[in-house]
Amino acid sequence: MSEIHFTPGSDIYKIQAEFYDGPFDLLLHLIRKNKMNIYEINITEITREYLSYLENSKGVNPAREGDFLMTASTLIYIKSRSLLPRPAILEEESPEKKLMETLIEYDKIQKISKLLKEMEGRELMLWKREDVKENFENSEFDLKEVSSFQLAEIFLNLLKREDGKEVLFLDSKNYSIEKKRKEILKILETEGFMNFNKYIENMDTSEEILVSFFTMLEMAKQKFIVAIQKAIFDTISVWKFDSGEIVQ
Amino acid sequence: MTEKKEPLFDDENEKIAFLESVLFVSKDPIEPERLIDYLGCRRIEDFEKLLRSFEKDLMDNNRGLFLKRSGGGLHLSTKPDMHEKLKDFFTIRRSSKLTIPSLETLSIVAYRQPVTLAEISDLRNVNSVGPVKNLLQKKLIKITGRKKVPGLPALYSTTHEFLLYFGLNDLSELPSLEELTEMFEDKEQPSLFD
């Protein structure tokens, strides 16, 4: 249904980062710039240019200097081998072959990345309902509904922090989901909103937290409530979900 | 202060289209003043005329939205006569949901599996043969063995359907603590990007 179109020539790598993220970005750039073929790289020329980039240490991601150097040594090694009489066919595990394969794979990754970038841009032009929140403050909003996966992470994390145990213990106390549901609804009705982390903070057993957690999970699934958090391990905010609209 | 290119609206229609999209994307009501300014309305009356025209469009039978003017400003909501149907539409799916005793039982099986009926009943402080039966019928749990104690009671575990119901692909999606530690609490990698 959706068609993918690609605008050629947009080099997201240079525009975005202003430097080469990794050694293979730089290598691919040099190969393209010199109109070479991945399968037939002029190793002398490429090594020379590559090293001059490193020497200027401009346009190279400083956090990955080690990776750049590692690749430089590979290039120098390949170059030194090329001075020797060359075998007619590339050996199975030759450094040339390995470099070539890595470059081919990385080239694909770059292409897919460009495509995804293009698709992302297209989608960002279509604004969704309530994309703009919090009184027009000029900031990034990344609110999302909590998945069972994330809830579980938070839940487990809390348990761990609370009692330092790596196993979940259910004490045989009598906490029912029915009661919890009523309790949560009551809080939401009086306060309009609930901070789930605060809510479970004072509970003394893992079971109570577990039951609260499952109650919230199910209530969210049934669209009674909406649970939102800004980032993993951040506060979970809970609102009532009323006839399809979030009531705040 | 900053120079702002006045956007050009070709006509009233385009202004109404803009109004609709602004109100659609905004979570909060929008102050009329901001819109008046942005739409380049010279007089309040021009803006009022625009709003009335928009409201008239919304009154059509094939429209489901409604322009609300309240304290904070303007916002869109659904037409009141849609509310019953919306409630209906969004609740139909709930009919096949689990009862509370079943959910309690399920939570115990999920985290304690394999587990016996006696252990479940013990934790819930109530005989749980009903919910266990119910969950078996719904195929959310199944018998996966027998406990080597007198009477050889059945051991229950969650099923593939359980994973589907909770939108999980695998029980491993509820990650282990070790993994969480590794993934999220590890010393941050010195990366400039993420």
Place this chain on the structure above:
Amino acid sequence: MTEKKEPLFDDENEKIAFLESVLFVSKDPIEPERLIDYLGCRRIEDFEKLLRSFEKDLMDNNRGLFLKRSGGGLHLSTKPDMHEKLKDFFTIRRSSKLTIPSLETLSIVAYRQPVTLAEISDLRNVNSVGPVKNLLQKKLIKITGRKKVPGLPALYSTTHEFLLYFGLNDLSELPSLEELTEMFEDKEQPSLFD
């Protein structure tokens, strides 16, 4: 299962109005099947006709919304040509949320799934725990199992949110590697593959 009152829609217009209000309130795309059922459309063609009629309404100059069909369902968004004005009005910088390392990681997951962190790091030639964590938080990837090798590392796959984020209905809508090569080969110079 439970008895279901068939809601009465007087006419096509009312169905379109309902469609508009349902899509307005729903946070997630709505599966066409649910709507077909609720609207009481006898045939898919009737529903398709309704959608086309709704889309035609939305094309009017005084409308700012747009019917999207992606992520396996229907949802509303603003029209693409409202993008610049909305950015301007809200003074929002609405640019890419994904960094290059994240995009590269996502590319690998999309085309190689399910894939482990080690495999990703290997292909990118750099430890990718940062971007993987970032994509997990953004819910664009998830753990879908464990690889049966020592250490049982988590396997990552793309999510439903991934499809939504990139406006896809299905992973099969992504071009194959061959198509991708062709796509770039024609235009990009110099060609890497001869």
